Every structure is written in C-alpha cells, then in structure tokens.
Amino acid sequence: LYSLILNDKPKRVEFQMRILERSGLGEETCLPPAIHYIPPTPTMNEARSEAQMVIFSAMDDLFKKTGIMPKDIDILNCSLFSPTPSLSAVVINKYKLRSNIKSFNLSGMGCNADLISVELARDLLQVHPNSNAIIISTEIIMPNHYKGNKRAMLLPNCLFRMGSAAILTSNRRSDRWRAKYKLSHLVRTHRGADAQISFLVIIAAVHN
Numbered sequence: 001l002y003s004l005i006l007n008d009k010p011k012r013v014e015f016q017m018r019i020l021e022r023s024g025l026g027e028e029t030c031l032p033p034a035i036h037y038i039p040p041t042p043t044m045n046e047a048r049s050e051a052q053m054v055i056f057s058a059m060d061d062l063f064k065k066t067g068i069m070p071k072d073i074d075i076l077n078c079s080l081f082s083p084t085p086s087l088s089a090v091v092i093n094k095y096k097l098r099s100n101i102k103s104f105n106l107s108g109m110g111c112n113a114d115l116i117s118v119e120l121a122r123d124l125l126q127v128h129p130n131s132n133a134i135i136i137s138t139e140i141i142m143p144n145h146y147k148g149n150k151r152a153m154l155l156p157n158c159l160f161r162m163g164s165a166a167i168l169t170s171n172r173r174s175d176r177w178r179a180k181y182k183l184s185h186l187v188r189t190h191r192g193a194d195a196q197i198s199f200l201v202i203i204a205a206v207h208n
Helices: 010-022 044-066 087-095 112-127 151-159 173-178 195-199
Strands: 075-079 102-106 132-139 163-170
Touching: 010 151, 044 087, 044 132, 044 163, 075 087, 075 112, 087 102, 087 132, 102 112, 112 132, 112 163
Parallel strands: 075 102, 075 132
Antiparallel strands: 132 163
C-alpha cells in the first residue's frame, strides 16, 4: 500500500516498511478504510465514521457481556478524538441513554486521557452512590495520519492502529460478586509545567 501511494518518495517507503516489519503488529490490526484509498482521504467525516465503527462495536460487546441495559448507565466518559458533536453525545444518541446522564469528553491529552478517565470515573462514583459509569477509550487514526517527511512523525503511521475499549465501572454492591477488578489506588502526577520533559512530548502540528 505504501509503495503505491508514495512511489515518488522511495526513502519514506523504505523507512516505514522497516518499522512495520519490526513493529510486532499482528494481522488482525486495522487501519481505517480511508487510509486504503489511493491517495488516502483523511477527512473529518471519515474520522467520525472510524470513531463510530470502533466505539459502537466496543459498546455492543460490553452490553452483551455484562447484560447491562443502556438505561442503567449513569455516567459516560469518552476520550481522545474531539469532533462536534462530541463522542459522548454520539454514544448517547446511538443508545438513547437517559436525559440525566452525566457525560464527559476528554481531548487534547493523548494516551494520558485513559488514566484521567479512570480517575474521573472514580471521583464521580464516590459522590454518586449506586451508579454505573462507562469509560470509552479510542485510538482514531484518521485525524493524525501524517503525510510529511519527518521520520519521527512518520512513526505513528506505522505503530498505531484503530480501536476502542469500553469499561464498565460500578459502586453498586450487587455488582461486587461479578467484578473482574477492584480499583484500590490511583496515583497521577502532572508534569505539564516542565516543557522539556512533558509539555511538548506530543503536539499537534501542520503537516510538512
């Protein structure tokens, strides 16, 4: 695929092929459909379609495995990709969640949003007894597909693939017997004040 798209840039093709061969990615990992076009078409609509594909799949699987109904969800927390309407609004619309649901959408935090999502769900469950919270984490490839020449920025094209995970957390006593894990401790340190170590670790920039 890369050789067809970048046939006029052999060095880029060679570099990305070397990384792919050593990445350890299996055959079941996926790129979004728009990346398979020649040339790729990284649009907002394609990114939104990718998000819906992986999120709805994860949510359907969660409802099937847990037996919980959409009306039983009290708190919804989505992370990473930030379209309008938000990911949480898309989920609420798709599954017709209750009108008094407490929904949140985290963005601009990279992979750190996963840990923040768990912390947010924990804090909300501490003040809302007898509640269920769903945490949805996504890896949406389309908005971050890089077409430039910087090798450091070409790496994510090779290492990241689309996907989503949905986690049900609860403080209901009736769910204690079937819970797979218990959250005992959560410690998070924010190093954003240090520009050299943390602040500029991941940035969004114009392709070049």
